[in-house]
Amino acid sequence: MDLESELRKAMAEHTAEASAPASLAARVRHRHRRRVARIRTTVGVAAVAVVAIAAVPSYRSLDAGPVSASRTPTSTGTAAALPPGQDRTPAPGPSRTPRSTDGPGTGSTRQPTVPGTTPSGSGGPIPGGGASKLPAWVTYMPSGLSAAGPCATHRSGQRSTTTCRWQGSSGSVEVRLVRGMGFAGPESLAAFPTVPTPTTVRGRRAIMTDRPDTGRQIAWLDRPGVGVLVVVGGAARAQLLRIAEGVRP
CATH class of the missing domain: 2.60.120 (Jelly Rolls)
Incomplete structure (x- = not known):
């Protein structure tokens, strides 16, 4: 008889008197039901998560149109709405020859007043109706x-x-x-x-x-x-x- 046969015989003699308890089958069935329920719960939760993730892009795509349509157009949008070939640069107006009465910054070329001279338009009229005009550096003179x-x-x-x-x-x-x-x-x-x-x-x-x-x-x-x-x-x-x-x- 070889070693394998001896081992089988020894195992058979050792387990011949062993018997399974009556509740073993019930406990096996209970554990099987718990495992099946846990697997079903896990699969359900995963399915709900997948549906929620898939619904977010759809909601954004449906919501983007009405919201953007109701917003006030910005300056960029206004510029984009111009017909092709047109720009926002105003057309240059007609040129105007500067007048001597124009103030600084309007294109006038006013010559500086040198003491000792009385250029046309410099100074002010003599108070009291005098016909002469004062130099720019004399601002008051009695009438007459x-x-x-x-x-x-x-x-x-x-x-x-x-x-x-x-x-x-x-x-x-x-x-x-x-x-x-x-x-x-x-x-x-x-x-x-x-x-x-x-x-x-x-x-x-x-x-x-x-x-x-x-x-x-x-x-x-x-x-x-x-x-x-x-x-x-x-x-x-x-x-x-x-x-x-x-x-x-």
Whole structure:
């Protein structure tokens, strides 16, 4: 007898007296039913998930049309809606020759005003209806005065003096605009026959004095290198400070 036969015989003798309990078959059937139920539950849940995932793209595709149609068109959409071949660039308008009254930035080419000259359109009319126009740097003149002639510029060394004169029923006014270097103060602009009275012109230190010819004068340094002397006579004496305040070189 070989080894295999001996093993079979030993196993048969060992299990001959063994018997299965009566509840074994019931327990086997119960476990089988639980396994089948668990498999069915798993398959059902997976099927529901697959259906839900497949439904999302369909919902988005159905919802995209109505929502986009109800939105307000943007600027991009408006541009895309233009007929082919048309752009949004406005057609150039007719060219216009700039007028002398146009302000800065409108194409006007305004020439700068040089002290001592009275170009057409510069300055303003003399208050009170005077026919003459003021230089751009003189903004006030009493009524009843007219320009005695064009402003004149005289040079002496490193200084230049521009003198403008007006005269009429209100008296006379002379304005001197002095440019140069080395001014020690308003006292350097002219000779003062009497003791001057200190005053101010637009916040700048000035000196004022009477003249032997019944006139009155005032002088001040408007800024470094620029001085002003105003001489008045007749009824214009009462408005000396106002005339000086209107000189803005």
